[in-house]
Every structure is written in C-alpha cells, then in structure tokens.
Amino acid sequence: MNRPVLNRMSKAIVIDRCICYDRRFSELKDAADADHLQIDELTSRFGCGSCCGVCRPYIERMLETGETVFHEIILPRERSIKK
Numbered sequence: 549m550n551r552p553v554l555n556r557m558s559k560a561i562v563i564d565r566c567i568c569y570d571r572r573f574s575e576l577k578d579a580a581d582a583d584h585l586q587i588d589e590l591t592s593r594f595g596c597g598s599c600c601g602v603c604r605p606y607i608e609r610m611l612e613t614g615e616t617v618f619h620e621i622i623l624p625r626e627r628s629i630k631k
C-alpha cells in the first residue's frame with residue numbers, strides 16, 4: 549500500500565456541511581452552543597441528518613469535539629440491537 553499517496557488524498561477531503569440541507573457544521577455548532585441543542589434537536593430545527601443521514605456522524609463528532617471541518621470519512625457508529 550502506498551501510504552504517502554493515501555495521506556495526500558485524505559488532506560484533499562473537506563467535509564464542512566450537510567449536503568442535503570446545505571447547512572454548514574459551523575452554523576449548526578453556533579446554534580448548538582447558543583441553545584444547548586443535541587443532535588435530535590438540531591435535526592428537528594435544521595433537517596440535517598433526516599434525509600440521507602451521511603452528515604449525522606459528523607454532527608455527532610462536532611458536538612463531541614467542536615470540530616466543524618473534517619478531512620476524513622466518518623462512518624456511523626454501530627448501534628446496539630436489543631433483542
């Protein structure tokens with residue numbers, strides 16, 4: 549595997565918004581900080597996470613770390629299935 553090429557490619561990735569609703573994560577973070585919103589409240593207010601859901605793990609990470617621009621693919625967390 550050619551790691552240097554892979555590393556250069558990952559820096560080219562810029563993910564900074566919910567594509568479906570054209571909302572930047574920085575806008576969502578401002579609202580979350582101002583009104584103490586969690587992800588479900590952000591989804592209700594802005595729609596983000598309710599369409600394709602690809603942005604949801606980024607919003608979760610944003611709420612945890614404060615980051616609003618990402619340079620990696622973040623997959624959804626495994627959800628436990630209760631039987």
Ligand code: FES
Binds near residue numbers: 595602
């Ligand atoms: S990218 Fe946010 S719902 Fe599709």
